[in-house]
Amino acid sequence: MGTLKPDRRALVIALGITTVTVVILLAMNRPPICECGYVKLWHGQINDSGNSQHIADWYTPSHIIHGMIFYALAWWLFVKREAGGLSAVRWGLPLAVLLEAAWEVLENTELVINRFRDVTANFRYSGDSVLNSFADIGWMSFGFWLALRLPVKVTVALALIGEVVAALVVRDNLTLTVIMLLFPIDAIAEWQAAGDVR
Template sequence: MKNQRLLSYLAVPAILAVTGLWLWWRGRVLICKCGTLRLWHGEVVSSENSQHLLDWYSPSHLIHGFLFFALIALFCRLFRLKMRFLPALTIATLVEAAWELVENSDSVIERYRAVTISLDYYGDSVVNSISDIAMMILGFALASRFPVWLSVLLVIALEVVTMLVIRDGLLLNIVMLLNPLDAIREWQAAR
């Protein structure tokens, strides 16, 4: 029982470490090519976007955490399973880490560059990818503590603020990757 609990506590840090090492091995830069590491980089149309710890896309990863918690809770409720926090968090972390690997693949980077206004996007730095996963973990932890109404309100607020400030967000990102619309691209380009 103690070994199982210890494995549960080590799973998430191990996923973070393996993801970071894999991205670095695949050629992602560890930190921004500019040679600095900032806590916040707020300029979206910039070669330094997604290169520092936090940026305007960090709220999207926080939202991932809220959504993953809701989906796992729903799954557990539907199948009458008891939701245990650490195993659920481990699953969510695996999914988010897998997304970071896919998002930073050459084909997805090229897709972003082809169908969105992210012409200067060359993928995330390793530090930014790990920070994105950490934001998902934070969102997951908050969702586990907050009432549903507050979680829903925060997700909507984060998405609306991001759309108003940078004309992008999780929903628009998904739409533009799956079915790019010229009207959205034109609206985003008018920043």
Template structure:
């Protein structure tokens, strides 16, 4: 393999390990009792209604951009922390982090926290297909960050945050804020007040 390909590309073994990590997360989620697909019986490419029992049940929704941002952030952090390690290893570590989040996010404790601290009263966790799709969105963000200049990655992240904040009054930053330090004023604003 040429120096350029080994430096910029990902060896197949790392891709396989990342895929196995994602599938392992899917298996854990099934063992936790998560539904494979939406209980509505369909799998939609896009579900755009946030306040809905079908939110986080399909392939993509308004929270998919936050998972793409995860990929941008994971790439940046791992590039800084492990600059001499292969891109493939960093992808695997990012996948393990995203998979761990998908599992944690679907525990009763975190689902309860979402319902208690945010306006997500109808949130009952993700379907397995949605969680796997979230991991895939993270992969897209990671890949973009590996190919784009830093300013472009920052622009994508800020653009998606502004877009989702404007359209659905939520996004990655607000989601983290409301899970860690819920504010009544933000909850009221998110609820349309």
């Protein structure tokens, strides 16, 4: 069975996609780093001006899980279906980076920023700094690497732990964010508000 281990060309392409994404975000007038003027490894508040501005925060597990999901998608496309033979499987990582990069650009449009503010627990969201978006692509790549290296059961267990811990601590996670962005549910909004998230 094939693997999704990227070769040097795939890594260069993934880095190129990331670089283009940084240029696009700068052209969109996203701040390079937090407007507070400093960089933190971890920022633990989801509703203040530092959220999504630093290297890691309570949404980092979501990006790691993106990588795990993108690995599963790439495995299905390139390995299970043997699309293009084994020569195609190395392109799983560039595909994952492209998908994450597209999300980072979309996430920082006024339309999506306003949607986050209107329907999610992250009601003070002002978009990401370029550093945070760059880090999010890195965290996604880390999730992809974990899925490449670990047994499926371990990968799924880590994803579930990430979702549960984030839900318990900040009453938000990847699943809740997707639900609230696409099909807002009043009961979820009330539960999140009851936890002093708002």
